[in-house]
Amino acid sequence: MKVLDRDFYKRDTITVSKELLGKVLVHQTKNYTVAGRIVETEAYLGPEDKAAHSYGGKMTPRVEVMYNQGGYSYIFTIYGMYQCFNIVTEKQGTPQAALIRALEPVENLDFMAMRRFNKVYTDLSKKQIKDLTNGPGKLCIAMDLGKEQNKIDLCSSNGVDDIYVYDDGYQDFEIEASPRINIDYAEEYVDMPWRFTMKGNMYLSKK
């Protein structure tokens, strides 16, 4: 298994978004390790992309981290109560990112089950198992990703609260492209096929 490095993330956002599929996202602290395989992503191509927070070169405290070189976490609050986890891409000064929209649970399923439904994994219903991490807000709850995890470098360890992605060689799947979810306001960018999914995976956020 190989941890993805700076060179992986510094490439163009569509390539990174596609190649993140099948890789394993890990959140590790002194107290726990949780991990899930990435099965759905979306590319946000600011400043051109009207769906991106960095559209038009917007530079505010919230989007600032998108201007970093690739390999940093960008976590923002949505609808007042949920978080979305992104990985910054491209070189310094190009404010683009890949949104992680869905995972397949891999490690520490009881931790995820407790955080989502306050039950151990074996007590979950079929529906609850499927709902553990099949959406951007849900996976942040399950993986314990919140505003404290914003702006973390995925390419270096701080030894206290680490996020990283590794490649275990899994590539037995097909990639499908489709329009992104819930960006009705993005005008001519609404239909851009910049959502990438692992074909047929049961943890996709939508079909």
Added chain:
DNA sequence: CAGAAGATCCCCT
């Protein structure tokens, strides 16, 4: 299972 509606608050303009 599908559709509608409500929750809730930080970040801008």
Added chain:
DNA sequence: GGGGATCTTCTGC
């Protein structure tokens, strides 16, 4: 003061 890269609950079939 408005709105959002969402999810849960409730309703009805």
